[in-house]
Amino acid sequence: MADYRFALEKGGRKVPCPACKRIRFVPYIDTYTGEPVASEVGRCDREDSCGYHLTPSEYFYMTGKNPFSTPRPARKPQTEPEPEQPSFIDTEIMRASMTGYNQNNHCRWLCSVFGEQKAFDLTAVYKIGTSKHWPGSCVFWQIDRDGKIRTGKIMLYDSLTGRRVIKPFPHVNWVHKVMKIEPYTLQQCLFGEHLLSLDGEKPVAIVESEKTAIVASGFIPEYVWLATAGKHNLNTDKLKSLCGRKVTLYPDLMAFDKWKVIADRVPGVTVSDLLERRASEADRAAGLDLVDYLLRENRQTA
Numbered sequence: 001m002a003d004y005r006f007a008l009e010k011g012g013r014k015v016p017c018p019a020c021k022r023i024r025f026v027p028y029i030d031t032y033t034g035e036p037v038a039s040e041v042g043r044c045d046r047e048d049s050c051g052y053h054l055t056p057s058e059y060f061y062m063t064g065k066n067p068f069s070t071p072r073p074a075r076k077p078q079t080e081p082e083p084e085q086p087s088f089i090d091t092e093i094m095r096a097s098m099t100g101y102n103q104n105n106h107c108r109w110l111c112s113v114f115g116e117q118k119a120f121d122l123t124a125v126y127k128i129g130t131s132k133h134w135p136g137s138c139v140f141w142q143i144d145r146d147g148k149i150r151t152g153k154i155m156l157y158d159s160l161t162g163r164r165v166i167k168p169f170p171h172v173n174w175v176h177k178v179m180k181i182e183p184y185t186l187q188q189c190l191f192g193e194h195l196l197s198l199d200g201e202k203p204v205a206i207v208e209s210e211k212t213a214i215v216a217s218g219f220i221p222e223y224v225w226l227a228t229a230g231k232h233n234l235n236t237d238k239l240k241s242l243c244g245r246k247v248t249l250y251p252d253l254m255a256f257d258k259w260k261v262i263a264d265r266v267p268g269v270t271v272s273d274l275l276e277r278r279a280s281e282a283d284r285a286a287g288l289d290l291v292d293y294l295l296r297e298n299r300q301t302a
């Protein structure tokens with residue numbers, strides 16, 4: 001659509017007509033300033049009985065005034081869409097979820113790995129919630145560096161094995177969807193991003209799954225462990241936002257090549273080939289991830 005500078009005022013407001021004096025006159029507006037062009041510039045809507053219509057170009061021709069003496073304001077034209085801002089979830093909703101841990105399968109499994117005290121500490125640090133969406137399910141809140149909550153990912157784990165429940169379907173959902181918050185602009189951040197400001201000096205390690213970040217944090221607390229919350233959620237922008245930190249990626253076996261390509265584009269980011277080097281054929285077939293490896297190593301040394 002053409003971007004006309006002068007237009008009949010929208011919204012139905014009418015003023016007295018300079019010809020017939022009835023309140024049926026629609027003025028022309030200068031869209032640069034939002035002001036009427038002049039009191040006599042406009043159209044009377046009594047087309048049959050009055051018919052008064054003076055356009056801006058007729059007015060400028062008649063008066064010799066130069067409409068272009070008004071500079072175009074610096075603001076962006078309204079036709080250009082603003083960059084989309086992420087939606088957020090109220091902090092109180094997250095707080096209300098941080099309870100009921102005896103019903104939370106992920107937390108129960110974590111207790112079997114680390115003992116109750118350490119499991120609850122890790123759960124508190126990562127602000128893991130409990131969800132009623134499926135009995136036993138948990139919420140991995142994505143809290144950005146400003147402490148704003150981008151969303152929560154609801155997942156169900158087996159409390160004995162610590163594995164995701166994927167049958168008869170993968171048990172994954174989003175808090176903003178379950179709560180039917182619409183419209184919602186989802187812009188995911190890294191899981192655990194809120195921990196970056198707490199530990200400004202620690203190097204950063206990035207894994208794929210939330211569970212892996214939490215468990216690795218329990219075994220190797222010298223790093224701030226973050227998760228991409230999905231194989232495909234790693235990109236150069238998310239890595240560039242960690243600029244100035246020492247960053248190591250720990251991809252799952254299946255994602256090594258893809259993550260390497262992304263890491264190579266960002267200075268200061270390295271990719272660990274720990275799993276690539278240590279994995280046996282059987283491990284590869286079983287889709288071994290860092291959690292399995294850490295559990296195995298730590299049981300052997302215990």
Ligand SMILES: [Zn+2]
Pocket residue numbers: 017018019020021022024044045046050051052
């Ligand atoms: Zn009139």
